[in-house]
Amino acid sequence: MHINLLAWRGYRYGKLALILGLLSIVLYASQGGDAAQPPNGGTWQGYVLGTVGALLILWLSVLGIRKRRYNSNLGTVQGWTSAHVYLGGVLLLVATLHSAAQLGWNVHTLAYALMCMVIVSGFYGLYVYLHVPGRLAGNNAGKDREAWLEELAALDEHIREVVESCDAELQSMALSALELSRLGGSLTQQLSARDHSRILLPNQSKAVSNAEQAVMIHSLSQRIPKARKQSEAAVLNQLLALFGRRQVILNLLRRDIQLRGFLKIWLLLHIPLTIALLVALVIHIFTVFIYW
Amino acid sequence: MSDRYHLAIVGAGPAGLSAAGRAAYYDAVNGATTPSYVLLEGFSTFAKTIQKYQKGKHVMDEPGFLDLRSELGFTAGKREQILASWQQSLEAGINIRYDSEVVAIDGEKGSFRLGLQSGDVIEAEHIVFSIGTQGNPRALGVSGDAESDFVRYTLDDPADFKDETIIVVGAGDAAIENAIALSDYNKVFIINRRNEFSRAKDGNLNAVLAAINDKNRGFYCRYESSVAGLELPACSGQLGALILNTPSGEERIECHRIIARLGTVPPRKFVESCSIEISSPSMEAVPDVDRHYQSNVPGLYIIGALAGYPLIKQAMNQGYDVIEFIHGKNTKPADYPLLQGQFSGLPYVMDAEDVLDLYQQRVPMFRRMNPLAFRELIIESRIIVSLPPSELAQAAPSGDHSTHFVAAGEPLYRHGEFSTSFYTLVEGEVQLQLEQDGPWHTIKPGQFFGEMSLISGRPRQGDAVVSQDSILIETPRRIMVKLMNSNEEVRSGIDRVFVMRALQAAFRPQLSLDELAAIAGRVETCQFKAGEVLFSEGEEGECLHLIRSGTVMLTRGGANMVVAQSHSGELVGQLALMGTPKRADSATAAVRTETVLLRRPEFLTLVNSQPEHVATLQSRLSDTLQKSNAMASQPQAARAIGFLMAEGLGEATNALVIDETLCVGCDNCERACAETHNGISRLNRQSGASMAGLHVPVSCRHCELPHCMKDCPPDAIRRTANGEVFISDSCIGCGNCETNCPYGAIKLSYQAPKKPGLLSWLLFGLGSGPGEPEHFKPSAAAQDAGKKAVKCDACMGRSGGPACVQACPTGAALRLSPNQFAQLVEGR
Incomplete structure (x- = not known):
């Protein structure tokens, strides 16, 4: 019942984009062209392609407005997005044919390059929109981030209680492991999902890496066989289980942050580049008419 | 020595005040020098329930179609305004007697005797009962338990108290909620007469146990403890104490304050002690009265909530009318x-x-x-x-x-x-x-x-x-x-x-109405709570169920493997009577369900009377069998249906289901909801459960029998012919629907401030942007109007359909009815 945005209404806009692409190729080919006048943006065919391309760019950027016109009944946002993807894709062809591969160090090529970057970032966006949500759902296993954070907080609370009965050394180690656990951080840290958690070891003033809670887990597992009392071993065992669970949840959350980052990061390129493209496009059109 | 009056009015709520106002009018007209009536109030002030509303609460004057007929004024407005206007009327000369709780009534018309708590007796020819149904809070029952700064029976604002030791007596929801709220800044003891919190709602039960076990919270519980006495503080600001009988002996706890939340005393017992009959055993039942509000006891009249009229205006009108009737005027009632x-x-x-x-x-x-x-x-x-x-x-x-x-x-x-x-x-x-x-x-x-x-x-x-x-x-x-x-x-x-019509619809029997009525008299009506089993897979059956209300799910090979669901008007378990007696599936009520149970003899009588219809029944059965078999062979799909049923979608008619493999988490659905519904979103995408890529967010599912519609005083929750359940403007913000909704789909909210246009935001960064602002300060007018209940109305009347679905860029959000679930999960 749920249909993804590519398959919307039986690939309606895919078919439309295909037709538009074919027409553009025919139009381009009709320029014939000789050494004196190779195919370019200045022929009537070139103008048609350019006009189509410019209108497409304008229309594509209107999605940002349509998406927020919540009272609008002009189609569904999914339909618009589906059209946006296909027509954005075919724009690459239309504009390339319009340029006829005549590139140079000028504002025209700047507009073309910006457009390509917008489209490529859009392709990346399409890829993550299609693939990441499923992975995100799988990662989060039916709970949302809040619920996992709550479980983590409860787990930490539990560890604090259990560790109270341990010796001071282990206690300070465990507490430092809790305090120096890291989630999120800078953009690159979020996207890389690397574990920057640290731990303060006994008699040391500088914290060392505790990625994957490994130092803590290792240290606990080594202490268990050496425990003098059964009760002590039981406590250590319990701590080991708690830190094991902690490791899993921290990983899951880090992955969650990373995947959500993937879903959002491309918009930080796509949108500003679009605005730059619109500016360059206006300049491109103006200069063309000035030098006509 | 006792006072004698023509009329005694018991209870100074809106009804009683209005009656007294009219009685005072007659006294004035007749030039009486001493009042012919007395208004008796058990408490130290009038309109106690309204006095206890929170400060500044907006009081509505529903029903709007009814005109007010009273000597006292009443229009919708702030609690303070209304109380002040009644205070004025009281001061203008109403014979009210406070702290005069009536504890016994005997005698008959013309010579009633009302016994007061103080031991005084009042004689009256007529009595008007306007005591309401709110009752009085149950007192601690030890000396010194009168309401004071030290002993309280309500808690207005937990933030009023800081760094105190407070004892909360009681184990119900109110006690738990108060105790937990107080424990943020105070040391709190909660006193439970029993050894567990069995009366509390699940959420409160978990919360109170967590609070008791939380070492960092000053929250302590005394189980199996009863109040043996209390020591009032010598002067304000000093500590008092509560004496408890505990299993380990007497315990004295010093405290700044005691808050007793022991529920209210139901008036039924008292009402019946006055020989007034309440015919129905139902908890909500009220006494029967005639057109003149007279009860079965001649001369004893009942008005207001106790007569079944809980709204203020109705009660006030009745107060006026009842005095007219007592004075022998055959006034046409206000309605x-x-x-x-x-x-x-x-x-x-x-x-x-x-x-x-x-x-x-x-x-x-x-x-x-x-x-x-x-x-x-x-x-x-x-x-x-x-x-x-x-x-x-x-x-x-x-x-x-x-x-x-x-x-x-x-x-x-x-x-x-x-x-x-x-x-x-x-x-x-x-x-x-x-x-x-x-x-x-x-x-x-x-x-x-x-x-x-x-x-x-x-x-x-x-x-x-x-x-x-x-x-x-x-x-x-x-x-x-x-x-x-x-x-x-x-x-x-x-x-x-x-039952007769249901049998007619299901079997189309060619029987006379008498024969049908005889069968209807023989069949059994069964009730099942959600999760209760009608019959189990593998057992021998010799009956079928015709569903009256609710939804039954058929599971095979495990409780969460749902192979089919049946709704009201449909048959369950007919295979046992039309094929093999061995049950192929287990049948479980997905929500509260009622069925009509038919055994073989009745079934045979019904079908034999109309053999032509048997073929239809058979083809329906084979259809069901085909579908359930198809589902049973897809365990993933069956489990997904099981999940949807567990989320309560069995009683849904229109539920939002999000495909997690498509949802990019942009929250455009929430924003669309807020933008199309006065700035407040009625859906919370992220919350709610998920399984196998399906997510059921917190949002109204427009239940078959909406829980929210149960006790809405102004009847503000309605359903359209298309099925959308919505809240109309007559909402008074009482919060009953929020409490009654098991799915958390209703919230109370102030009206959100108006926003600048989209382009002003896009281009100039004005306002908070689309969607519900995370924090907003309601305008003075919005605060004045108070919070109102908001919920999804399925965007009724919107030509493009629900905004949340229309605004989803990836097609992840869909609104579905249960009969689409099979299609939803198959082939996922």
Whole structure:
């Protein structure tokens, strides 16, 4: 019942984009062209392609407005997005044919390059929109981030209680492991999902890496066989289980942050580049008419 | 020595005050030097319930269609304004006696004796009871337990207290909520008479146990402890103490304050001790009174909430009217013009009171009702008159309280429409179908129909066509439910007809009505809570269930493997009677469900009387078997349906289901909801459960029998013919619906501030952008109006359909009805 945005209404806009692409190729080919006048943006065919391309760019950027016109009944946002993807894709062809591969160090090529970057970032966006949500759902296993954070907080609370009965050394180690656990951080840290958690070891003033809670887990597992009392071993065992669970949840959350980052990061390129493209496009059109 | 009055009014709420005001008027007119009446109030101030509302609460004056008739003023406004205006009236000369709780009444009309708590006795010729149903908080029952700064029976704002030791006595929800809120800044003891918190809601139960076990919170519990005494502080600011009887002996706890939340004392016992009869055993039942509000005890009148009228304006009008009646005036009640309006389009000229009597006599079911209850039923109902289409065009347009005209020969309702009102035919004829395209049945005057949707909440099955010059009473579900709860005869009468019609619809028997009634009398009605099992896979069965209301899920090979779901009007377990007796599936109630249980003899009588219909039953069964088998062979899909059922979607009619493999988490659905609903989103995408890529966010699912509609004082929650459940502007913000919704889909909110246009935000960064602002300060006007309940209305009337679905860029959000679930999960 749920249909993804590519398959919307039986690939309606895919078919439309295909037709538009074919027409553009025919139009381009009709320029014939000789050494004196190779195919370019200045022929009537070139103008048609350019006009189509410019209108497409304008229309594509209107999605940002349509998406927020919540009272609008002009189609569904999914339909618009589906059209946006296909027509954005075919724009690459239309504009390339319009340029006829005549590139140079000028504002025209700047507009073309910006457009390509917008489209490529859009392709990346399409890829993550299609693939990441499923992975995100799988990662989060039916709970949302809040619920996992709550479980983590409860787990930490539990560890604090259990560790109270341990010796001071282990206690300070465990507490430092809790305090120096890291989630999120800078953009690159979020996207890389690397574990920057640290731990303060006994008699040391500088914290060392505790990625994957490994130092803590290792240290606990080594202490268990050496425990003098059964009760002590039981406590250590319990701590080991708690830190094991902690490791899993921290990983899951880090992955969650990373995947959500993937879903959002491309918009930080796509949108500003679009605005730059619109500016360059206006300049491109103006200069063309000035030098006509 | 006792005082003697013409009239004693018991309880100084709105009803009592209004009655006293009218009585004072008569005294003034008659030039009485001493008051002929006394208003007795058990508490130290008047209108106690309203006094205890939070500061600045907006009090509504529903129902809007009714005019106020009282010596006292009352218009919608702030609690303070209303109380001040009543205070003024009191000061202008109303003979009120505070701290005079009436504990016993004896005697008879002309010489009643009212015993007060203080031991005083008051004699009165007539008594007006206006004590309400709120009751009084149950006191601690030890000396010094009178309400004071130290001992409190309510808690207005937990933030009023900081760094104190506070003892909360009680183990109900109110006690737990107060104790936990107080423990943020105070040391709190909670005193529980039992050894567990069994009365509390699940959420509160978990919260109180967590708080008790939380070492960092100053929260302590004393189980199996009762209050043995208390020591009031010597002067304010000093510590007092509470003495407890605990299993390990007496314990003294010093504290700054005691908050007792021991519930209220129900008035029923007291009411019955005055020889007033309450005929129904139902908790909500109120005593019967006649048209003059007189109870079965002559001279003893009951008005206000205790007479079944919980709204302030109604109560005040009754206070006025009852004094008129006692003074022998046959005043037309304030609602008389409403009745006139209701009957204005009838084809005969007759006084409204006479029409009322006539109609009550004409319908056997209504004859047994008390006249006041019938009057209320009519006022809340619509009178429908059918006219030929030519006359209909010329008929006056029907307003809210005038006769409603419909075209003769046209359906009153059509198959599939969501309406739950109940029709009673007074004159004429109605042709009725019991299922789509089913045979027609004729309804005669005095008979009723529409009970199927009334009981099951499902859309109408089949059409109902009204013939010319018919007169019908259309009663809303809410009124019928109230009536059925308070009147056992009406309930069983409707029930019997329901069973007969359900059997007719399911088996189309060719039996006489008597034979059918005999079968209906033999079948059993069963009730199942959500999760209860009707029958189990593998056991031998010899009965089938016809679902009355709710949803039954069939599971195979495990409780979460749902292979089929059946709704009201459908059969479950018929394989046992039509094939092998061994049950192929387990049947479990997905939500609260009622069924009619049919055993083999009754089943055979029914089907043998109409052998032609057997083929239909058989083909339906094979259809069901095919579908359930298909589902059983796809364990993933069956489990997904199981998940949806566990989320309560079995009782849904229109639920938001998000495909997690498509949802990019942009929250455009939430924003669209807020933007199309005055700035407040009615859906919370992220919250809610997920499984196998399906996510059920917190959002209204428009239940078959909406829990939220249960006790809405102004009847503000309605359902459209298309099924959308919505809250109208008459919401008074009482919060009942929020409490009653098991899915957390209703919240109370101030109106959000207006936003600048989209482009102002996009281009100039004005305002908070689309969607519900995370924090907003309500305007003074919005604060004045108070919080109102908000919930999803499925974007009724929006041509593009629900905004959340329309705004989803990836197609992840869909609104579905349960019959689409199989399609949803198959092939995922």
